[in-house]
Amino acid sequence: MTLMDKKAVITKLNQMLPPFNRFGAMVNSNSVLSGNDKEELYSIVWNLENNIITYNVALNKTVAIVNSYPQFGNYNKNAISNTPILLTYSRMPLLIKQVLFYIYYLRKLSDHQMTINSFIRDMASVGLVKTKKFLNVAGITPNAYYSRIICGYVN
Structure with missing residues (x-):
């Protein structure tokens, strides 16, 4: 992936979910990701968009x-006090949410029957157990984004 390709991917992801939120927690959590993992996430988007990898491979x-980051695991409010507190869904790095949003969006374009529930099940089947609320960012859901694109509200 060239630098131009990477910049195009970053622009696309930032148009989907702007890189800000009320508390800045998700953006700040991006710093937890290693440089290699960030590059891999950009590569996943570019490869999926260019049909180099499939939906299942991208999701996996x-x-x-x-x-690979245990702090992004399932949040447990009843955790024993001496265990490290895991980040809540809102502290998941924005980049990860952007990539998952985009994977869902591309899948929805090719399979109009795709639902958030089926995407959540697909994520769970490969080891990421989250709720629908996980994919809701600043009031934007993947289905709302898809509808806005299809209706021509977003370029």
Whole structure:
């Protein structure tokens, strides 16, 4: 992937989910990701968009990156006090949410029957157990984004 390709991917992801939120927690969490993992996430988007990898491969690779960071695991409010507190869904790095959003969006373009629930099941089948709320960022859901694109509200 060239620098131009990477910049195009970053621009596309930032148009989908702007790189800000009320508390800045997700953006700040991006710094937890290693440089290699960030590059791999950009590569996943570019490769999926260019039909080099499939939906399943993209989802597997993204979930593998998420699962390599135990702090992004399932949040447990009843955790024993001496265990490290895991980040909540809102602290998941924005880049990961952007990539998952985009994977869902591309899949929805090719399979109009795709639902958030089926995407959540697909994520769970490869080891990332989250709820629908996980994919809701600043009031934007993947289905709302898809509808905005299809209706021509977003370029």
